[in-house]
Amino acid sequence: MSATVSRRGFFTALGHPFHPTQRRSQSVPALKGGAPGPGDRCESGAPSQDRDGLAGNSASALTAIIQGRFCFALTSFCSVCTERCPVPGAMKKERGLPMVVPDVCTGCGICQEVCPAPRNAVLMMTRRTAPAPVPV
Amino acid sequence: MITRREFNRLAALTAATAVANARAQQAPAPAANVPVGDGITWDKAPCRFCGTGCHVRVGVKNGRVVAIEGDQLADVNKGLLCVKGYHVGLALYGKDRLTQPLLRRNGVLEPISWEEAIETIAQRIMAAPEKFAIYGSGQWTIPEGYAANKFIKGGLSNNHIDPNARLCMASAVTGYLSVFGVDEPAGCYDDLDKCDVLIMWGNNMAEMHPVLFSRVIDRRTKGEKVTLIDVGTRRTRTSEFCDHYIEFKPHSDLAIMNGIAHLLIEKGGMNAEFVARFCNFRKAPKDPAATPTAPLMGDAMTFDEYRAALSPYTPEQVEKLSGVPASTIKMLADLFANKDLRITSTWCMGFNQHSRGTNANRLCHGIHLLSGHFGRPGDAPTSLTGQPSASGTAREVGTLCHFLPGGRMILNAEHRKESERLWNLPEGRIHPKIGHHTMLMWEKFCTSADKGGDIQTLWVQVTNPGQSLPNLNKVFKPKAALPDKFLIVSEVYRTATTELADLVLPSSMWVEKNGMYGNSERRTQQWFRMVKPPGEARDDCWQMLAVARRLHDLGHLGMKDKDGKFLFTFKNDKGEEVPVWEWPRYYEINVDKSLFEEYRAFTRYKHKDLAPYNEYVKARGLRWPVVQQSDGTWRETKFRFSEFDDPYVKKGAKIQFYHSTTKDDKAQIWFAPAEKAAEEPDVEFPFWLCTGRVLEHWHTGTMTRRIPQLHAAMPHAYVEMHPEDARGKGFANGETIVVKTRRGDLKLPVWYDGRGHPPRGTIFIPFFDERMLCNELTLGDIDPISKEPDYKKCAATVMRAAVNP
Ligand code: SF4
Ligand code: SF4
Ligand code: SF4
Numbered sequence: 001m002s003a004t005v006s007r008r009g010f011f012t013a014l015g016h017p018f019h020p021t022q023r024r025s026q027s028v029p030a031l032k033g034g035a036p037g038p039g040d041r042c043e044s045g046a047p048s049q050d051r052d053g054l055a056g057n058s059a060s061a062l063t064a065i066i067q068g069r070f071c072f073a074l075t076s077f078c079s080v081c082t083e084r085c086p087v088p089g090a091m092k093k094e095r096g097l098p099m100v101v102p103d104v105c106t107g108c109g110i111c112q113e114v115c116p117a118p119r120n121a122v123l124m125m126t127r128r129t130a131p132a133p134v135p136v
Numbered sequence: 137m138i139t140r141r142e143f144n145r146l147a148a149l150t151a152a153t154a155v156a157n158a159r160a161q162q163a164p165a166p167a168a169n170v171p172v173g174d175g176i177t178w179d180k181a182p183c184r185f186c187g188t189g190c191h192v193r194v195g196v197k198n199g200r201v202v203a204i205e206g207d208q209l210a211d212v213n214k215g216l217l218c219v220k221g222y223h224v225g226l227a228l229y230g231k232d233r234l235t236q237p238l239l240r241r242n243g244v245l246e247p248i249s250w251e252e253a254i255e256t257i258a259q260r261i262m263a264a265p266e267k268f269a270i271y272g273s274g275q276w277t278i279p280e281g282y283a284a285n286k287f288i289k290g291g292l293s294n295n296h297i298d299p300n301a302r303l304c305m306a307s308a309v310t311g312y313l314s315v316f317g318v319d320e321p322a323g324c325y326d327d328l329d330k331c332d333v334l335i336m337w338g339n340n341m342a343e344m345h346p347v348l349f350s351r352v353i354d355r356r357t358k359g360e361k362v363t364l365i366d367v368g369t370r371r372t373r374t375s376e377f378c379d380h381y382i383e384f385k386p387h388s389d390l391a392i393m394n395g396i397a398h399l400l401i402e403k404g405g406m407n408a409e410f411v412a413r414f415c416n417f418r419k420a421p422k423d424p425a426a427t428p429t430a431p432l433m434g435d436a437m438t439f440d441e442y443r444a445a446l447s448p449y450t451p452e453q454v455e456k457l458s459g460v461p462a463s464t465i466k467m468l469a470d471l472f473a474n475k476d477l478r479i480t481s482t483w484c485m486g487f488n489q490h491s492r493g494t495n496a497n498r499l500c501h502g503i504h505l506l507s508g509h510f511g512r513p514g515d516a517p518t519s520l521t522g523q524p525s526a527s528g529t530a531r532e533v534g535t536l537c538h539f540l541p542g543g544r545m546i547l548n549a550e551h552r553k554e555s556e557r558l559w560n561l562p563e564g565r566i567h568p569k570i571g572h573h574t575m576l577m578w579e580k581f582c583t584s585a586d587k588g589g590d591i592q593t594l595w596v597q598v599t600n601p602g603q604s605l606p607n608l609n610k611v612f613k614p615k616a617a618l619p620d621k622f623l624i625v626s627e628v629y630r631t632a633t634t635e636l637a638d639l640v641l642p643s644s645m646w647v648e649k650n651g652m653y654g655n656s657e658r659r660t661q662q663w664f665r666m667v668k669p670p671g672e673a674r675d676d677c678w679q680m681l682a683v684a685r686r687l688h689d690l691g692h693l694g695m696k697d698k699d700g701k702f703l704f705t706f707k708n709d710k711g712e713e714v715p716v717w718e719w720p721r722y723y724e725i726n727v728d729k730s731l732f733e734e735y736r737a738f739t740r741y742k743h744k745d746l747a748p749y750n751e752y753v754k755a756r757g758l759r760w761p762v763v764q765q766s767d768g769t770w771r772e773t774k775f776r777f778s779e780f781d782d783p784y785v786k787k788g789a790k791i792q793f794y795h796s797t798t799k800d801d802k803a804q805i806w807f808a809p810a811e812k813a814a815e816e817p818d819v820e821f822p823f824w825l826c827t828g829r830v831l832e833h834w835h836t837g838t839m840t841r842r843i844p845q846l847h848a849a850m851p852h853a854y855v856e857m858h859p860e861d862a863r864g865k866g867f868a869n870g871e872t873i874v875v876k877t878r879r880g881d882l883k884l885p886v887w888y889d890g891r892g893h894p895p896r897g898t899i900f901i902p903f904f905d906e907r908m909l910c911n912e913l914t915l916g917d918i919d920p921i922s923k924e925p926d927y928k929k930c931a932a933t934v935m936r937a938a939v940n941p
Contacts (some may be wrong), residue, residue: 017913046630049287072219073214074353075350076216076217076218076829077343077349078219078831079373079891080850088370113848114849116219116845116846116848116849117219117845118222118845122773
């Protein structure tokens, strides 16, 4: 059997195309140059180390909130956060806008990291109550 | 100096304001209210990316682009931009901009001077002018394309020039030419504001023309009723917004449109009055080689013959061919039969990158004409372009191997003579034989001279064929083993094409130079240089003029007109000649304006009249024909061929196809049969492979992949599969798998339940990622009429990647 990638692993990988382990493997050949690397992403996003620290921590103190006024979903059709959220059911669409279901969200921050809006539309907030167990 | 962090903040603030305003439909907040600090100067430009042609306001401070916002004054986008547009300023500031000319010595690209670079090109051309070719672009500005066209056809008597638009719009061109006798849509984007039904044929507008799609969705938000229909082979982001998603088997779109035409005739939905007054019927010619124009002219057929030819396409038969239920075919035919509805059709690469692309275009025009859904606002068949100036530069300027500017043809002796007159050339200067079209050009370049490869030197500008040509292992990669072939690439970043280049020229891009584009709706746009290019980068147009001048000085007679003057002689206001081939003096005058005014004289023949340059400076683009009024003002035309708007239609004619191929002011309704694709899935290769684009990246991604926000949002390519197909193979979501065709294989992660949703038996790969080149897999068999390759259909198989290769 080949190594299978967990759902979370896959979505994390999508957020980290130049993760060192992938760089070493031949499946993603080296860049011809120029495209941004891991330490070089959108300044408004959370630094990747923090994100890694949060990922998979179901007891995270954070949860995501979508700030509709900055979000592209309705004006020019963005769907990145809902596509890449690794937790089934943590995000849903309401009248075309992405919404976070706080009880399911683990606070992993991927949605914030991938949001391409000029003013990041995802806010990571301290949650008031403990999150529900992560569904498998 | 403004840091990138500040840039983001500034762009963010302005962008957020624009979004909020656009959504709230309020008056825009003046830019002065936006806290972006002092010293920012603003100017207008069309967006660098797609064929929608939105206008942006570009904020410049200390010689750098520091902010971007949607232009409220632009009709196209009314202040809105898509995710690419908001970040367009950052396309200039990737860390690895090319800043020096580079020559390959012993396999390594080494810096050289501009003088050496220009001399090298000139010597290569002098040695064999007939073996030189230019591969250009729908991202060339209009003056750049015009200069290149004049240089090679009028100067070198060589017609080996073709743009990458051959890969995207050629079938739309042959479609329009053979139906209306003149290229480009009759309607415009205003149709989207007026239609009751919008049918998108293989067209993922939400991702490829997002701002245009938002115009339609906005109408719904306002409570208007508009029915959206997606006819496609894969569920996309567009499908989610549609009332009907109609999925068909790849290549069977021809059968569906024949099925609609058949029902229109048999069930009385045809608009007999419209057809009798404005249309003829045509079919493929018996002998396509009889005359050069035979494939576009076709043979006449009677209505009865047309009706008989359609008779096999009963709804039941079409269901068998296409997989679309007979009842759905009837539903579509009923819509067209309803004369009270206004129906707009749009398409893009689904029809065009099709080995029967010309026919797909013709049949779509055909059902609109047959039902009379034509010539009223909201009733139009309209192709959308992918590139910002596929229409303006490639199609109108005629930078194709068989065209001359303004819709003229190389093969027409009168047209050559007329062009020679306008260029003040001696008679007979323009070569009467057409040049190599894109696929042939690259095949000849990648074949050694002794085996008939008659292109030795190829100059690429503003495009990335090393990634975008189909079947790369055949038409691009063999160059590496042919040391006598010389590849010149004018670029802004290193790309898959510069990998094999012998000479790389660093170019200015977008607002680092003056420019003009022409978008999908016949809108010609203008902008000024706002910042300086980095290092020694220089304008593509200057590069062409400098080589022309060097050839002139070396004694190439073609570089002189019939009075012995250099082909590109420009004067300043005082009437003094300015040596613009010397870079420090290039911006002493506006070369764009000089070239454009010269080009304008070509545009009237096909009634594609352009206004003087200065009109475009004032406007956010104008749609041609732009005709001067009795009061001296210039008026654009929204709806061509319709009396109420097009000044060239005779009074009382209602609709007049004044460039009709049959010279009777009528359009042609074509019959074309449904046919099989060139390669279909079989036991060994059981999947259909489709390729395409994604919202975040523009074409080969060389610009957008260097923009951190876009890169993070869409970091690499993937292969989309139906989840059941993936699970059947035991693939986990995200697992790296191998996709294989008869032409190559490729490793990439599988993604299901992601962006798009292909049906069972189909896989999809986006082509933006230079590290995972799906064009090593594609077949690229060409449409026999347009010579445009099919990127959407070939047979593939998938397998598990070895764990430790
Ligand atoms: S932070 Fe919550 S909503 Fe965002 S990606 Fe992670 S789980 Fe999904
Ligand atoms: S990624 Fe950002 S802009 Fe896109 S839908 Fe999500 S919140 Fe909105
Ligand atoms: S829709 Fe096209 S032209 Fe408009 S902002 Fe987006 S990429 Fe630019």
